[in-house]
Amino acid sequence: MLLSLENHNAQEAQLVSKAKEWAEQLRPHLLHKVRRVTLYLDHNPKKLEYPMALTTLNAQQWRDIMSPVLQVCLPRSGVCRNFPRLVVFAPVDYQGLGVPHPFGKQVYKHLEMILRHMSGGTKTGAYMDANLQAHQLETGTSFGLLQQDYQNTSILASDTWLKRVWKELESLDMYMAFDSPALSLRCHHDALLIDLFMDLEVDQDDLLWLNWCRMFLQVATVSDITTADGRYIRQCIWNGFRDDTYWTPYNWPQTVRPGRPYWELWQRTLSRALLPSHGQHHPLLQPLGHWHDHFESWNWLWSPTVGLFQGCMDPSCSGPPQNTVRVRVGTAAVQLLPRAGTARIVIRCQTPGLPQDQSAHRGELIGLLAGIMAVDWLLQQWFPALSQRPGVKIACDGLSAIEMAFEDRPLSPTDAQFDLISSIREAISRSLVSWSPRHVYGHLDKSNLFDELTWWEKKNLEVDGMAVDFRKELEAAHQLIPPNPRFFTELAALFVADTKQSRLSDHFIQECVTLPRLRQQWRNRNVISEESENLIDWETLGRAMRSLPAGLQRWITKHWVGMCGTGKFKVYWGLESSAACPRCGEFEDHLHVPRCPAASARDEWDRRVTALSLWMDIHLTSPAIKHAILLLLQGVRDSSRPTSRLISRTIRPAFLAQEAIGCQGLLEGRLASLWLSLQQNYFDEIHSRRSVSLWASRLSQQLISIGFYMWEQRNAVQHSDDNVQLRERHCVVNEGIHSQFDMGSADLPPDIRRMLTCRHSVLRKSLVDKEEWLKLL
Numbered sequence: 111m112l113l114s115l116e117n118h119n120a121q122e123a124q125l126v127s128k129a130k131e132w133a134e135q136l137r138p139h140l141l142h143k144v145r146r147v148t149l150y151l152d153h154n155p156k157k158l159e160y161p162m163a164l165t166t167l168n169a170q171q172w173r174d175i176m177s178p179v180l181q182v183c184l185p186r187s188g189v190c191r192n193f194p195r196l197v198v199f200a201p202v203d204y205q206g207l208g209v210p211h212p213f214g215k216q217v218y219k220h221l222e223m224i225l226r227h228m229s230g231g232t233k234t235g236a237y238m239d240a241n242l243q244a245h246q247l248e249t250g251t252s253f254g255l256l257q258q259d260y261q262n263t264s265i266l267a268s269d270t271w272l273k274r275v276w277k278e279l280e281s282l283d284m285y286m287a288f289d290s291p292a293l294s295l296r297c298h299h300d301a302l303l304i305d306l307f308m309d310l311e312v313d314q315d316d317l318l319w320l321n322w323c324r325m326f327l328q329v330a331t332v333s334d335i336t337t338a339d340g341r342y343i344r345q346c347i348w349n350g351f352r353d354d355t356y357w358t359p360y361n362w363p364q365t366v367r368p369g370r371p372y373w374e375l376w377q378r379t380l381s382r383a384l385l386p387s388h389g390q391h392h393p394l395l396q397p398l399g400h401w402h403d404h405f406e407s408w409n410w411l412w413s414p415t416v417g418l419f420q421g422c423m424d425p426s427c428s429g430p431p432q433n434t435v436r437v438r439v440g441t442a443a444v445q446l447l448p449r450a451g452t453a454r455i456v457i458r459c460q461t462p463g464l465p466q467d468q469s470a471h472r473g474e475l476i477g478l479l480a481g482i483m484a485v486d487w488l489l490q491q492w493f494p495a496l497s498q499r500p501g502v503k504i505a506c507d508g509l510s511a512i513e514m515a516f517e518d519r520p521l522s523p524t525d526a527q528f529d530l531i532s533s534i535r536e537a538i539s540r541s542l543v544s545w546s547p548r549h550v551y552g553h554l555d556k557s558n559l560f561d562e563l564t565w566w567e568k569k570n571l572e573v574d575g576m577a578v579d580f581r582k583e584l585e586a587a588h589q590l591i592p593p594n595p596r597f598f599t600e601l602a603a604l605f606v607a608d609t610k611q612s613r614l615s616d617h618f619i620q621e622c623v624t625l626p627r628l629r630q631q632w633r634n635r636n637v638i639s640e641e642s643e644n645l646i647d648w649e650t651l652g653r654a655m656r657s658l659p660a661g662l663q664r665w666i667t668k669h670w671v672g673m674c675g676t677g678k679f680k681v682y683w684g685l686e687s688s689a690a691c692p693r694c695g696e697f698e699d700h701l702h703v704p705r706c707p708a709a710s711a712r713d714e715w716d717r718r719v720t721a722l723s724l725w726m727d728i729h730l731t732s733p734a735i736k737h738a739i740l741l742l743l744q745g746v747r748d749s750s751r752p753t754s755r756l757i758s759r760t761i762r763p764a765f766l767a768q769e770a771i772g773c774q775g776l777l778e779g780r781l782a783s784l785w786l787s788l789q790q791n792y793f794d795e796i797h798s799r800r801s802v803s804l805w806a807s808r809l810s811q812q813l814i815s816i817g818f819y820m821w822e823q824r825n826a827v828q829h830s831d832d833n834v835q836l837r838e839r840h841c842v843v844n845e846g847i848h849s850q851f852d853m854g855s856a857d858l859p860p861d862i863r864r865m866l867t868c869r870h871s872v873l874r875k876s877l878v879d880k881e882e883w884l885k886l887l
């Protein structure tokens with residue numbers, strides 16, 4: 111599985127043919143239109159999905175594979191078959207069609223597999239770990255493969271599944287952190303050879319050859335190539351011959367000896383990196399210092415008392431370096447109490463993580479982790495050689511935190527607080543203590559008398575109080591958001607843009623894959639500028655979009671892109687010869703629909719704006735906000751810039767932010783985030799306990815529906831006689847009828863003459879009948 115994956119093109123071709131086959135099977139089932147394009151695509155063909163854990167195709171290759179499927183599904187759900195793919199794959203929260211990007215699914219599967227196996231300590235995890243270490247030996251660097259810069263060292267790594275995943279993650283600004291045992295430096299002034307070569311900025315081809323020479327010689331550091339006194343480069347290494355008696359802690363792969371020109375390059379580069387300009391025996395410019403490695407790594411030892419050389423060939427592996435415990439400050443508190451003593455240790459922790467990760471559950475978990483780590487540290491410091499495992503009772507008022515930490519429930523990387531729970535479980539498995547967890551009921555102080563509480567309940571109340579006090583201290587010091595570093599016992603951690611994730615989220619990975627290209631589209635079409643992107647409340651928009659009926663969801667996506675059934679596109683698609691608006695006859699694109707100057711459009715607009723105003727009253731919108739929103743909405747049909755002079759000073763920043771987002775943005779439901787705090791203040795003022803986020807999401811939906819009703823009104827006109835084109839056709843046909851009657855019926859055959867008896871009855875016919883009548887004549 112993790113070996114080189116040759117024949118990648120064949121895999122892609124096979125997947126394309128499977129996708130085509132699937133699209134063909136689907137075609138007869140799509141006789142009826144479906145409202146949601148994802149209805150079919152949610153259930154990706156399993157033949158495409160099963161191999162995803164192993165495939166390492168790029169985003170373009172996956173788009174090509176999905177192309178035949180989309181060509182069939184999109185038109186059936188009322189979307190143009192050539193609709194921009196980056197919007198098709200964009201999340202619904204960002205006004206995309208929300209078809210899951212298969213590349214995103216592939217990345218998700220890779221991450222899920224690595225996290226699950228590496229943190230679960232499975233056999234596959236051990237195999238992956240061995241592969242990562244083999245890669246590390248191969249690249250000769252101090253970091254694990256997935257933590258290295260792909261540009262610098264990828265040339266040194268063999269083409270395996272892991273290398274391709276590494277490239278894929280690098281393209282998305284993600285990396286995985288593991289405990290890779292570092293290649294050991296054995297003495298003072300020692301260094302990794304590859305680091306030295308890279309410092310010399312040798313080019314990538316030379317680096318590849320130098321690495322080959324190093325792999326053949328089975329050496330990684332300067333100490334590996336020097337004499338025991340650390341003063342000279344050994345002659346055999348200099349000449350490119352492996353010293354098979356030399357002890358090495360690693361299992362090196364078989365390597366063919368490079369040819370003579372590469373050994374000349376090897377000598378030249380070593381000279382540049384380590385040697386002074388002259389010296390026959392290759393003395394180092396900076397001799398190595400004191401050796402600090404284990405005796406086991408030496409073939410021969412000399413005893414100063416006995417004066418003998420002693421053979422010593424017993425390599426034994428040492429464990430990973432121990433980290434020192436550092437207790438973080440935070441809003442959970444832990445007390446460590448001896449059974450009978452009066453002394454205690456109090457640990458106060460600030461819950462690490464992004465604002466969206468914060469919860470009471472996470473607070474309880476960080477408290478448990480801190481307690482376990484502190485006890486183990488104390489034990490290691492004071493009683494490192496205890497013969498029996500001491501027992502420690504640990505209690506917490508979060509039942510699910512206790513259960514997740516101490517019970518053997520299966521844990522998935524997608525579970526909430528995966529990073530903390532997996533770290534706690536690893537800490538427990540490494541612990542020298544036998545733990546007895548228990549649940550204690552919390553928050554009993556309100557209903558019970560303090561004296562009636564048990565000892566555990568009283569202690570729990572004490573730590574609750576400490577946590578609250580600490581939170582107040584942090585709030586006063588404005589230390590609200592702590593960093594979320596990798597925990598000491600976290601076996602595998604996912605970082606996105608240098609931020610550690612508390613869990614693996616399918617949605618988030620899809621966003622990482624699709625948003626960069628969607629942003630490009632926003633900029634290219636002047637829909638959302640970089641400035642306004644930061645002003646928009648995306649959470650509100652996401653909530654509004656998810657609440658919309660499927661048809662309206664799809665409608666707004668088509669209409670912000672502008673690829674919808676307006677005159678402009680009907681001409682483009684060859685359905686009509688004129689791009690004229692059915693209401694006013696002007697050129698019609700998606701921006702014209704709410705701006706049409708026809709009287710019927712104006713009436714509809716006024717009706718909808720009045721309805722919005724009423725809605726805002728019913729939903730207790732601040733009068734100042736209502737005034738500002740209506741003023742901005744006026745800007746849709748009245749291009750003169752709305753003035754902020756009449757806006758009060760408290761509302762003005764939000765007004766200006768919304769103005770930067772634009773009135774079309776407002777009509778498409780994109781609200782500035784500043785409105786929410788203002789409306790919250792208003793709710794507080796009138797003692798209303800309504801949810802401001804719900805208010806904002808509904809307001810956004812109301813705005814989107816104004817645009818939709820303008821479109822519906824336009825369609826109603828198009829299919830009525832009020833339509834501009836129909837009106838013109840009526841005039842032409844009526845003129846034709848009049849001129850036929852004016853010419854008289856003399857000299858005409860009798861059956862034709864009968865058709866020219868009553869002018870009024872002909873004029874009363876429908877348009878189609880009148881056109882037929884003229885054709886017969």
Ligand SMILES: [Zn+2]
Pocket residue numbers: 691692693694695696698702705706707708
């Ligand atoms: Zn018009």
